[in-house]
Amino acid sequence: MSIFRCPYCSTAIPITPYTVQQRFPSFDSNVGHVKHLGEVKTDPSCLSITFYQCPECKQFSIIAEGIGTDVRDVYLNIRPLSSAKSFPDYIPAPILEDYREACSIIHLSPKASATLSRRCLQGMIRDFWKINEPNLSKAIEKLNGKVPAGQWKVIDSLRRIGNIGAHMEKDINLIIDIDPDEAQKLIQLIEHLLQQWYINRYEQEQLYEAIIHIDSTKQSIRKGE
């Protein structure tokens, strides 16, 4: 069964008639997207509007997609406007801004989205690992040995996605050809690394602090006895 992840509470929503409904508005309301004598007739202007309702938080997520022959270029997150996940504010704001912007334009311009994702990744490597390299390719090289081998391999292979590597050597802002799926993969990698680096470090610090606090409280109680 395919699932949809609620952008409001991250619940995995199973696709059922209780959670998902589709409507097909079009210029010609008589045709739209209807079954006619066993075949589906679609008006060239037809959109598919998909409504998801999360069974947990009850929020609606709405996506519009062009399915008619003349409107295939339409793909829009109507609610929420962006597919960006919410991340804690101890992650530096410029990094989150690049991430959110990369999410918001992924279907409008995968190239621009991928460019922002790469800038976001470079910002993360600079901020989190204190690696100051003028280009992402060099920064990734220097990251080798600092992160788990498997993780580095994935980050490094990103250089080869859409032939990014060769171009990135020259200029981080250079626009290269990339399709929405590749741009989406870059965003997923950013989300993964935000979790693996920033959130895991924060949670580890919180846990350590809590344990040390318990320990020192117990010590002082013992001393008081």
Ligand SMILES: [Zn+2]
């Ligand atoms: Zn939800």
